[in-house]
Each structure stands twice: as C-alpha cells, then as structure tokens.
Amino acid sequence: MSLLTVQDLSVAIGLLPLLDRVSFSLERGEVLGLVGESGSGKSLTAMALMGLLPLIGGRITSGRVSFDGIDLTRLPEAEYRTLRGQRIALISQNPMTSLDPILTVGAQIDQASRIHAGLSPKAARARSLDLMRQLRIPEAAAVHGHYPHQLSGGMKQRIVIAMALAGDPDLIIADEPTTALDVTIQAQIIQILCDLVAERGLALLLITHDMGVVAQACHRVSVLYAGRGAETGPVRDIFARPRHPYTKALIGCIPQEGQAPGSLVGIPGMVPAALAYPKGCRYHPRCAIAAPDCRTDVPTGSIVDASGAVAFCHHPLEAGHV
Amino acid sequence: MSDTILRFDGVSRDFSSQKGFFGGKRTMRAVDSLTLDVPRGKVTGVVGESGCGKSTLARLALHLLKPTAGHVCFEGNDLAGLTPAALRRQRRHMQMVFQDPYSSINPRFTIRDAVMEPFQVHGVRHTRAEAKDKAARFLEMAGLDPQLAERYPQQLSGGQKQRVGIARALALEPDLIVLDEPTASLDVSIQAQIIALLADLKTRLGLTYLFISHDLGLVRYFCDRIVVMYLGAAVEILPSTDAPHRHPYTRTLMDSAFLPDPERRKTVTAMTGEIPSAFERPPGCAFAPRCSLASSRCYAEKPVLLTTERHPVACHHPLD
Amino acid sequence: MAVLTALRAAIASPRGAPSAAILALAVTAAIAAPWLAPYPYAEQNLAGAMMEPSAAHLLGTDEFGRDLLSRIIYGARVSLGVAVTAISLSVMIGLVLGAVAGYLGGWVDRVLMAIADVTWSFPEILIALVLIAILGPGLSSAGIAITIGYLAQFARLTRSQIIALKRETYVEAAISIGSGHVHVLARHLIPNALTPVIVAGMLAVGDAIILEATLGFFGLGAQPPLPSWGALMSSGVAQIYLAPWVILFPGLVIAVTVIAINLFGDALIDALAIRNRLKDR
Numbered sequence: 001m002s003l004l005t006v007q008d009l010s011v012a013i014g015l016l017p018l019l020d021r022v023s024f025s026l027e028r029g030e031v032l033g034l035v036g037e038s039g040s041g042k043s044l045t046a047m048a049l050m051g052l053l054p055l056i057g058g059r060i061t062s063g064r065v066s067f068d069g070i071d072l073t074r075l076p077e078a079e080y081r082t083l084r085g086q087r088i089a090l091i092s093q094n095p096m097t098s099l100d101p102i103l104t105v106g107a108q109i110d111q112a113s114r115i116h117a118g119l120s121p122k123a124a125r126a127r128s129l130d131l132m133r134q135l136r137i138p139e140a141a142a143v144h145g146h147y148p149h150q151l152s153g154g155m156k157q158r159i160v161i162a163m164a165l166a167g168d169p170d171l172i173i174a175d176e177p178t179t180a181l182d183v184t185i186q187a188q189i190i191q192i193l194c195d196l197v198a199e200r201g202l203a204l205l206l207i208t209h210d211m212g213v214v215a216q217a218c219h220r221v222s223v224l225y226a227g228r229g230a231e232t233g234p235v236r237d238i239f240a241r242p243r244h245p246y247t248k249a250l251i252g253c254i255p256q257e258g259q260a261p262g263s264l265v266g267i268p269g270m271v272p273a274a275l276a277y278p279k280g281c282r283y284h285p286r287c288a289i290a291a292p293d294c295r296t297d298v299p300t301g302s303i304v305d306a307s308g309a310v311a312f313c314h315h316p317l318e319a320g321h322v
Numbered sequence: 323m324s325d326t327i328l329r330f331d332g333v334s335r336d337f338s339s340q341k342g343f344f345g346g347k348r349t350m351r352a353v354d355s356l357t358l359d360v361p362r363g364k365v366t367g368v369v370g371e372s373g374c375g376k377s378t379l380a381r382l383a384l385h386l387l388k389p390t391a392g393h394v395c396f397e398g399n400d401l402a403g404l405t406p407a408a409l410r411r412q413r414r415h416m417q418m419v420f421q422d423p424y425s426s427i428n429p430r431f432t433i434r435d436a437v438m439e440p441f442q443v444h445g446v447r448h449t450r451a452e453a454k455d456k457a458a459r460f461l462e463m464a465g466l467d468p469q470l471a472e473r474y475p476q477q478l479s480g481g482q483k484q485r486v487g488i489a490r491a492l493a494l495e496p497d498l499i500v501l502d503e504p505t506a507s508l509d510v511s512i513q514a515q516i517i518a519l520l521a522d523l524k525t526r527l528g529l530t531y532l533f534i535s536h537d538l539g540l541v542r543y544f545c546d547r548i549v550v551m552y553l554g555a556a557v558e559i560l561p562s563t564d565a566p567h568r569h570p571y572t573r574t575l576m577d578s579a580f581l582p583d584p585e586r587r588k589t590v591t592a593m594t595g596e597i598p599s600a601f602e603r604p605p606g607c608a609f610a611p612r613c614s615l616a617s618s619r620c621y622a623e624k625p626v627l628l629t630t631e632r633h634p635v636a637c638h639h640p641l642d
Numbered sequence: 643m644a645v646l647t648a649l650r651a652a653i654a655s656p657r658g659a660p661s662a663a664i665l666a667l668a669v670t671a672a673i674a675a676p677w678l679a680p681y682p683y684a685e686q687n688l689a690g691a692m693m694e695p696s697a698a699h700l701l702g703t704d705e706f707g708r709d710l711l712s713r714i715i716y717g718a719r720v721s722l723g724v725a726v727t728a729i730s731l732s733v734m735i736g737l738v739l740g741a742v743a744g745y746l747g748g749w750v751d752r753v754l755m756a757i758a759d760v761t762w763s764f765p766e767i768l769i770a771l772v773l774i775a776i777l778g779p780g781l782s783s784a785g786i787a788i789t790i791g792y793l794a795q796f797a798r799l800t801r802s803q804i805i806a807l808k809r810e811t812y813v814e815a816a817i818s819i820g821s822g823h824v825h826v827l828a829r830h831l832i833p834n835a836l837t838p839v840i841v842a843g844m845l846a847v848g849d850a851i852i853l854e855a856t857l858g859f860f861g862l863g864a865q866p867p868l869p870s871w872g873a874l875m876s877s878g879v880a881q882i883y884l885a886p887w888v889i890l891f892p893g894l895v896i897a898v899t900v901i902a903i904n905l906f907g908d909a910l911i912d913a914l915a916i917r918n919r920l921k922d923r
Contacts, residue, residue, distance in 0.1 A: 413818060
C-alpha cells in the first residue's frame with residue numbers, strides 16, 4: 001500500500017470550488033512532483049494534506065486522503081497536531097518567513113526535536129548539530145548560535161529543512177522550496193532533498209512550477225491545471241511521451257539546449273480564474289487540438305500507457321505525435 | 323553609424339549606507355570597473371545571481387543611476403556629460419522594461435494613460451481620437467486587445483501588465499531596450515509568450531536589447547552574446563550561445579540549470595563557501611572561495627577580464 | 643473612483659452614518675446661516691437678556707438679549723470657516739513642502755524637516771500664542787496661527803508618503819521615458835500621496851475647531867460682536883450661575899462636532915484602508 005493516497009480530493013473555499021477530484025499517490029523513497037502554473041491548486045493541495053485548510057477558510061468537500069492507513073479527512077485536529085511535524089513535515093517557499101527572527105536558528109531546530117522527539121535539551125542540541133552536518137552546513141556549531149538574519153537565503157532554507165527533519169517525518173511536503181533562491185543554491189537544495197529521500201527512505205512531495213526541477217529530481221509527476229489533474233505518471237515516460245496537450249506545451253515552455261531561435265512560443269491565453277472556469281475540459285480554450293466534446297464534457301482519467309500514466313484528455317496525443 | 327550602440331567604459335557604482343547615527347559610512351561596490359560594448363541589432367544577455375550587480379547595470383545603462391567612476395556612452399555620447407534636458411531627449415532612444423509588472427504602472431492611470439505617457443512627457447500633443455488610435459496601435463503591437471485601454475492595471479493579469487510595459491517602451495520608437503528580468507515574476511507559459519513577442523518585435527523594428535536575467539537557459543535561448551557577472555564584475559563574455567565556457571563560475575551556473583529532460587540529469591557537486599559580501603571585497607578573485615580550481619594566486623591577485631585567444635574571461639585558471 | 647466608493651462606504655458604516663449627518667447639519671448651518679437663524683446675530687434686546695430657553699428663543703438669550711441659537715448658527719460659519727480655511731491652506735503648503743523635501747532629499751530635505759521638527763516639538767497652542775503676540779488678536783491671526791501650527795504635520799506626512807512612493811517602479815519608469823521632476827511629482831507622486839494627507843487634514847479640522855475655540859475663549863480670536871463658538875463660551879463664563887445655557891450650548895456644539903469629525907474620519911480611514919499609511923503623522 002502507498003504511504004500517501006489522495007483520491008478524488010475536492011476542496012472549496014467558502015462556496016468556491018477550487019480543487020476538483022485530484023488524485024495521486026506516493027510511496028516511501030519516492031519523489032513525486034506536483035506541477036502547475038499559479039492558480040492550478042498546488043499549494044492548496046499542500047494545505048489540504050497538512051490539515052491547514054481551516055486557516056484560509058477552506059474545507060475538503062469530497063474525496064479521500066489516506067496517509068499510512070490513516071484517513072486524514074476525518075482526523076480530529078488534536079490528532080492532526082501530533083501528525084504534523086512528527087510524521088508529515090512542510091517546507092515552505094519562503095525560508096525568511098518560516099524562521100522566528102528573535103531566536104537563534106539552533107534553538108529553533110532544538111525546539112523541533114524536543115517537541116516531536118521528546119529529547120532533552122542536550123540531546124536535542126547534539127541531534128541538531130548532526131542534522132546540520134548532514135545538510136552540509138559548514139561550521140555547524142557556530143551557525144547553531146546565529147540568528148536568521150545573519151544567514152544567507154540558501155543557508156536559511158537548509159535550517160528550515162533541518163527543522164523539518166528534526167521530527168523524523170515519513171513524508172515531507174516541499175512547497176516551491178527553491179523559488180526564492182539563486183540557481184546555484186537551488187541546485188544544492190534540490191540535491192540535498194533527493195539525497196535525503198534516497199538515504200532515509202522518505203517520501204517527498206515536491207511542489208513546483210519548474211519542469212526543469214521535475215526532470216531533475218522526481219520519480220513521478222502529477223500535472224495540475226486549473227484545479228484539476230491533467231496528467232500523472234513516471235517522469236521519464238511523461239517527458240518522453242506527454243499525452244496531455246497541456247503537459248506537452250508546459251515542457252515546451254522551457255528552452256532546451258540548442259533550441260532554434262523563434263521556436264519557443266509558450267501557451268496562448270492564460271490560466272482562467274476560479275470564477276471563470278470554462279465548461280468541459282478546462283484547458284480547451286488554450287488547446288490547439290480542442291474538439292467539440294472538449295467544450296462540453298469533462299474528461300475522465302484514462303490509462304494511456306503501459307507505464308501506468310493517466311491523462312485527463314478526450315484526445316490524448318499519440319506516441320508518434322510528439 | 324557605429325556598430326556599438328552602448329558602451330560601458332570602466333564603469334563602477336558604489337552605494338553607501340550610514341552605519342548608525344555616529345558610525346562611519348559603509349560603501350558597497352555594486353558594479354566594479356565594467357567595460358562592455360553592446361552591439362547594435364543584437365541581444366546582449368547579462369546573467370548572474372542576486373547581488374551580482376545586473377540590475378544596477380541596467381540602471382547605469384539608462385543613466386537612471388549615475389556611475390561613481392567611468393563612462394556610459396550611448397551612440398558615442400557620454401550620458402553624464404549631457405544637460406538634464408538633453409538627457410531627457412536622449413531617453414526617447416533608450417527604454418526599459420521592468421521586472422515587476424505589478425508596480426510598474428501607476429495604479430491611478432488607465433492603460434491608455436500609461437501607454438500615452440511618453441508622448442505627454444515629450445510634449446507630443448494628440449487629439450482624443452488620435453490618442454485612442456495610437457494607444458490601440460501600440461497595445462496591438464504588444465499583443466493586447468485594444469479594448470483593454472480603458473482598464474486600470476489592477477484589472478489585468480501579470481502577463482498583460484508586462485505587455486503594457488512593453489507597449490510603453492515601444493511608444494517612442496527607441497533603438498535600445500533594456501529588459502530587466504522581464505519574465506522573472508511570470509508563469510512559464512506566459513514567460514515563453516513574452517519572449518516570443520520580444521523576439522518578434524526585435525526583428526520587425528530592428529531593436530537592440532540588453533537582456534538581464536538570472537536564468538541561463540533563457541539567456542542561452544534568447545541572446546546572441548552572454549555576459550556572465552559575479553559580484554559586480556563581468557567574469558566572462560561569451561561571443562555566442564554555443565561558445566564553450568571557460569570560467570569555472572560559468573560552469574557552475576551551467577551545471578545548476580536543470581534541463582527539462584530526465585535523461586540528462588545533472589550531477590550537482592557540493593559547493594562550499596558563500597558569495598563574499600560586496601561591502602568587504604576579497605583582494606583576489608571573488609569566486610575563489612567557492613571554486614574547486616582556486617590556487618593561492620586566486621586569493622591574492624584579482625583576475626582581470628582579458629581577451630584571450632577565444633573570448634574575454636577573467637580567470638587565472640580558465641577551463642579548456 | 644476609489645475615493646467616492648470609500649466615501650459612500652464610510653457614510654453607510656455604523657460610525658459614519660450619524661457623524662456624517664451631524665457634519666452635514668453643521669456645514670448647512672454655516673453656509674445658510676442668514677436664512678436659518680431666527681434673529682440677526684448682533685441684535686441686542688437688553689430687556690430680554692439672559693432669558694431661559696423658550697419657544698421664542700429655543701436656546702435662550704445672552705447678557706445682551708441676543709438669541710443664542712442664531713449666534714451659534716452664525717458661530718458655525720466663523721468657527722468652521724476659520725478651521726476649514728486654515729487647515730486647507732496648511733494642507734496645501736504642507737503638501738508642497740513635504741513633496742519637495744521627500745522628492746529632492748539631501749540638504750533641502752534636512753533643512754525643511756529640521757524646521758518642521760522644531761515647530762512640531764511645541765504644542766500648536768503655544769505656536770498660536772506666540773504668533774498672536776506678534777500679529778495681534780483677531781480672526782485672521784487665529785487662522786494664520788492654525789495654518790502654521792499644523793503645517794509640520796502635513797509636511798511630514800506628505801514627505802513620508804513621497805519617500806515610500808519614490809521607490810515604486812512606475813516612478814522609475816516615468817523617469818526612464820524622460821519625465822522631468824515636475825511631471826513625476828504632479829502626475830505620479832502627489833496624486834498617490836494625496837488621500838492620507840487629505841484624511842489627516844479632515845481630522846485636523848476637529849483639532850483646529852478646538853484651537854480656535856480656545857483662542858476665542860481667551861479673546862484672542864474672533865472679536866465682538868462676531869460670534870465664534872469659543873467666543874460664545876467665553877461670554878458665558880460670567881453668567882455661568884445665572885444663565886448656564888450660554889456656556890453650555892456652544893460647548894456642547896463644539897464637542898459634538900469634533901467627535902463627529904473624528905468618528906467620520908475614522909470610518910473613512912477604514913473604508914480607504916489607509917490606517918497604516920497614516921501612522922507617520
């Protein structure tokens with residue numbers, strides 16, 4: 001059984017439905033990329049998994065989220081609290097706002113160990129230093145006593161990762177963990193996350209808008225568009241043979257090495273606002289191959305590949321179509 | 323007409339900040355004796371990480387910031403030597419598209435006001451009908467529905483606003499446009515649209531671009547020449563996008579840029595050291611603390627940008 | 643326009659509705675005083691002096707038998723007129739000084755703000771007393787004293803707005819297309835800085851009414867027989883035991899008007915969502 005199974009998850013904020021029957025699953029030791037542009041519902045999915053929807057006035061309207069056999073949709077808040085941090089950890093986009101400016105970063109990692117692993121102050125400190133070394137933080141003992149403002153963005157994000165690891169979680173949800181960082185630092189952080197998954201058998205849900213990061217780091221990928229699943233499957237198969245026109249277009253938005261000038265065109269139009277979602281397939285107004293049924297019928301997921309890739313498209317691209 | 327439209331000649335720019343009320347001034351060198359030619363009709367890309375001075379460079383190019391040392395010459399004229407009135411006239415020929423489309427349009431202006439502002443500034447008068455036609459023409463050039471002219475910027479998406487910024491830059495028919503990370507705050511699908519638009523406008527209007535970006539992949543796709551910057555200095559100038567890089571920092575940048583191809587994953591080597599502070603510049607090569615090839619010479623002696631047999635590179639141990 | 647929408651929202655809010663009604667009444671009284679007042683404000687009737695409120699004189703009469711209601715209605719014209727005119731002038735001058743200081747920076751800024759800080763460090767009443775000592779008592783002196791007393795506040799507020807707005811990309815964009823200083827200030831900076839300054843000005847009108855009343859109370863503002871609310875209270879002091887209404891009603895009118903101004907201003911601040919922009923005041 002998968003560590004995390006999300007099935008037909010629908011989320012609404014107030015009366016506004018934002019996420020519509022999204023499904024994916026994640027195994028231990030696996031990195032799943034959740035990809036989409038802004039407004040696709042990626043961050044909302046992360047909040048739903050963390051049980052944080054009430055903070056933004058949202059709720060799960062239907063579907064099932066099962067984590068290691070626990071049904072998260074029915075979990076009381078008190079039990080959720082023991083789950084968060086200890087078994088599921090969140091790394092957010094902006095390390096600057098995840099850290100308390102008036103505490104040393106060491107104290108913040110220590111605190112995470114003490115709360116989640118019940119360690120003594122001394123043991124917590126030893127563990128923090130150990131975690132910091134694993135994350136290749138140079139001079140860990142010195143950095144332990146620093147305040148967040150004394151550290152660079154990349155170093156702060158490593159501290160946030162150390163805090164996430166302090167509870168020894170089974171699942172890490174990383175919501176755009178490198179967006180605010182420089183490319184060289186991004187590469188380092190992504191490498192660290194991938195190494196952690198391999199060494200510790202963690203499951204990592206990597207939320208990103210960058211197909212380059214997905215290609216580099218993920219085993220499987222799930223593409224979202226306007227609150228719905230578009231395509232999901234193994235990274236190699238999806239990149240080699242995208243079946244959903246949106247997946248193909250999204251990959252095509254990133255310049256390849258040696259790409260001919262003028263061949264980068266982007267996707268016409270823009271992601272619709274939640275109040276103006278079109279009927280049928282939500283991608284059809286931007287889709288080059290939209291047919292009449294795309295305008296009226298919502299596509300259901302169908303397995304399009306021996307690898308198990310699923311595309312939510314009435315007219316999935318043929319293998320030779322690429 | 324010379325082939326060089328814009329020339330930086332030993333340009334430096336310092337910023338100072340007061341350290342407390344009684345403390346002395348701290349001076350930071352954002353751009354450090356940069357010499358660079360921007361060839362006419364080409365796209366010159368400037369790539370680097372945050373704090374490398376690329377945005378300062380963009381502002382120096384248009385004399386929005388005055389250089390602390392050196393000269394910035396546009397069409398052979400030193401911009402610092404112009405009277406304020408002459409500088410304002412010169413600005414017709416050099417325009418800028420800004421990184422943040424969300425704050426680059428006055429929220430009290432309609433889109434038409436924003437696009438027509440350059441004419442107002444330069445005293446070009448239009449009747450109401452002329453203004454309407456002209457604004458519509460520039461909006462269409464930027465790929466926007468002319469009906470958006472009546473709207474306010476808050477009613478537009480980020481991509482649309484960036485197109486308005488481009489329409490405004492085009493209004494005075496400039497020769498040079500400085501693009502300061504024009505797609506950094508946009509979604510990838512919109513980024514590709516904007517790049518396609520810029521490429522099309524360049525060929526149609528014969529423009530010269532100075533394209534500032536942190537995204538090496540994008541720069542390699544869009545630009546004819548690439549200037550790699552590190553801590554305020556140009557460390558390598560690649561004459562073409564397929565020229566093999568010679569500076570170790572350029573290699574690090576290349577290795578850090580992930581391709582959308584799972585068959586070609588990068589091996590990311592752990593890098594020690596941090597970017598030095600621009601307040602306390604090391605005496606030698608700024609990249610040395612992070613460089614695997616650094617020798618004692620690199621820590622002692624600052625490499626200068628020398629035109630080698632192939633292309634300019636500032637490194638004591640360039641790669642082959 | 644956003645301002646009109648906000649004004650409408652402020653008028654509709656629970657705090658704003660009653661205060662807007664009171665302000666409308668006060669302004670109407672000031673404008674239409676000759677038609678609304680039942681008697682001429684200076685008409686004496688010594689036989690009917692210090693009469694209690696009655697059907698003929700709704701708020702009674704003063705020691706010269708003048709109708710108090712008429713004097714309060716005319717007093718609205720004087721008190722509100724001076725406060726609004728003086729504050730408007732103060733806002734306009736403060737706006738220009740603050741904008742220039744904030745935009746140019748450097749020594750211009752330092753000199754202007756040093757002067758502003760010095761005047762700010764004294765209470766307005768003290769500045770007013772010094773100015774009146776120089777200019778002599780009278781309504782115009784009181785007006786000038788109010789204008790100068792509040793100048794620093796508006797100059798400082800404008801300056802802080804301008805400094806914040808200067809960093810907006812659209813200002814840089816305007817400079818990059820070749821705009822001169824006047825264009826940048828007049829088209830981009832001042833219009834965007836205006837709203838909080840005007841709201842602060844509105845709130846200051848309340849303070850100015852009290853300042854004018856204080857000066858009037860000490861006989862330094864409007865000179866008899868011209869009625870201002872403060873002067874009316876002043877003349878009531880002597881009769882406080884015999885005819886308490888002569889001091890009571892003008893005092894009440896001042897209090898209610900000032901509270902209404904503050905409540906309405908507060909509602910407007912919320913409707914415009916500019917509370918944080920006013921903290922530099």
